[in-house]
Amino acid sequence: MSAPSVIVVGAGAVGAACADALAGAGCPVTVLESAFPGAGATGASMGHLVVMDGSEAQFALTSWSLRLWAERAASFPADMEDEGCGTLWVAADEEEMAHVRRKAAFYAARGEKAEVLDRAALREAEPRLREGLAGALRVPGDRVVYPPAAARFFLDGARRHGAEVWAGQRVEAIGPGRVLCAGRWLEADVVVNAAGADASRLVPGLPVVPRKGHLVITDRYPGFLRHQVVELGYLKSANALTGESVAFNVQPRKTGQLLVGSSRELVGFDPRINSPLCGRMLRRAASYLPGLPRLRALRTWVGFRPATPDSLPLVGMWEPGLWVAAGHEGLGVTTAPGTARLLTDLLLGRTPPMDPAPFDPRRAMPAHD
Numbered sequence: 020m021s022a023p024s025v026i027v028v029g030a031g032a033v034g035a036a037c038a039d040a041l042a043g044a045g046c047p048v049t050v051l052e053s054a055f056p057g058a059g060a061t062g063a064s065m066g067h068l069v070v071m072d073g074s075e076a077q078f079a080l081t082s083w084s085l086r087l088w089a090e091r092a093a094s095f096p097a098d099m100e101d102e103g104c105g106t107l108w109v110a111a112d113e114e115e116m117a118h119v120r121r122k123a124a125f126y127a128a129r130g131e132k133a134e135v136l137d138r139a140a141l142r143e144a145e146p147r148l149r150e151g152l153a154g155a156l157r158v159p160g161d162r163v164v165y166p167p168a169a170a171r172f173f174l175d176g177a178r179r180h181g182a183e184v185w186a187g188q189r190v191e192a193i194g195p196g197r198v199l200c201a202g203r204w205l206e207a208d209v210v211v212n213a214a215g216a217d218a219s220r221l222v223p224g225l226p227v228v229p230r231k232g233h234l235v236i237t238d239r240y241p242g243f244l245r246h247q248v249v250e251l252g253y254l255k256s257a258n259a260l261t262g263e264s265v266a267f268n269v270q271p272r273k274t275g276q277l278l279v280g281s282s283r284e285l286v287g288f289d290p291r292i293n294s295p296l297c298g299r300m301l302r303r304a305a306s307y308l309p310g311l312p313r314l315r316a317l318r319t320w321v322g323f324r325p326a327t328p329d330s331l332p333l334v335g336m337w338e339p340g341l342w343v344a345a346g347h348e349g350l351g352v353t354t355a356p357g358t359a360r361l362l363t364d365l366l367l368g369r370t371p372p373m374d375p376a377p378f379d380p381r382r383a384m385p386a387h388d
């Protein structure tokens with residue numbers, strides 16, 4: 020039997036990775052992107068590739084994806100700006116330190132390297148963090164990439180396998196096995212909706228909503244930080260799908276710049292900078308990094324994470340001929356390669372190496388507030 024033909028809608032990290040994996044598996048693939056590769060959440064994101072333990076399923080998908088990223092690291096082009104800086108999950112006090120130890124045990128039990136740093140070791144690892152912090156968990160396998168280049172990297176792979184990639188092609192409607200684009204219905208055996216936060220505009224009923232986030236980028240300060248540094252409470256902010264929240268999350272870029280995050284709010288696709296919230300985000304970051312306010316900020320932007328009510332993405336069949344790879348919230352760059360492999364295995368009737376059930380787009384889920 021020949022491999023099914025596929026139209027992938029959206030060329031963010033997720034759509035691009037799916038196109039690469041599907042084309043690599045022999046599927047004739049066409050990618051339709053309304054703007055340009057990485058134009059959505061991908062281009063607005065930090066590019067932190069991070070193992071996350073919000074749930075067993077999240078851990079499984081993120082840690083598998085990190086392995087898939089590592090397998091391809093040798094072929095990254097220079098513009099990926101790949102940095103194996105690892106993550107420091109910072110504990111403010113002894114209560115958080117207890118959480119750090121539990122987190123370390125969880126990672127260790129699942130074969131993921133992680134190291135507990137006490138107060139002194141943290142000071143040595145990141146001297147610019149404020150004094151008096153209790154310690155941290157270092158996850159050395161986490162890395163950082165430049166997200167738009169990651170989308171291009173996957174698309175280049177897809178093209179090498181024969182895929183066609185069309186930018187500037189807005190899909191107006193999607194149905195099983197067909198999409199309406201520039202007034203014409205285009206057909207394939209399968210359509211994959213990888214339109215990020217726009218996925219539910221194209222397929223009403225998909226439980227995906229935009230979750231806005233701000234980032235600030237500074238001028239170049241090489242050596243200011245060595246790791247991506249994140250407060251332990253970050254996961255709580257990421258997983259609670261209510262109201263506004265901020266968390267300390269700062270990343271050193273290969274360029275010497277710092278990316279400062281993070282904020283979350285549910286305000287639809289409102290593209291305006293929310294100055295009070297951005298201010299809160301920066302004050303939170305400065306409370307951990309007292310030297311931060313002295314640095315020059317160059318630019319602030321917002322992006323829209325595609326969020327689902329249970330903090331897990333939708334990967335699989337929605338109805339025959341119409342599949343989904345969307346809803347990755349703050350982990351879509353990280354989990355792009357795992358998502359792509361999962362989707363490809365399911366679509367080709369192969370048994371994936373991890374349980375796909377938690378990601379089934381038709382799973383029971385709480386409603387969005």
Ligand SMILES: Cc1cc2nc3c(=O)[nH]c(=O)nc-3n(C[C@H](O)[C@H](O)[C@H](O)COP(=O)(O)OP(=O)(O)OC[C@H]3O[C@@H](n4cnc5c(N)ncnc54)[C@H](O)[C@@H]3O)c2cc1C
Binds near residue numbers: 033051
């Ligand atoms: C501030 C911020 C920081 C983040 N930091 C990280 C991080 O450090 N690590 C991490 O893993 N993730 C991070 N994320 C999350 C990550 O950006 C997303 O999960 C990921 O980019 C989702 O990828 P995607 O391909 O599903 O969506 P997108 O990147 O949004 O791609 C969807 C694409 O579909 C296109 N499209 C939409 N509608 C149509 C249509 N009708 N026709 C054709 N094309 C269409 C869009 O133009 C877009 O290019 C962050 C997000 C934000 C906002």
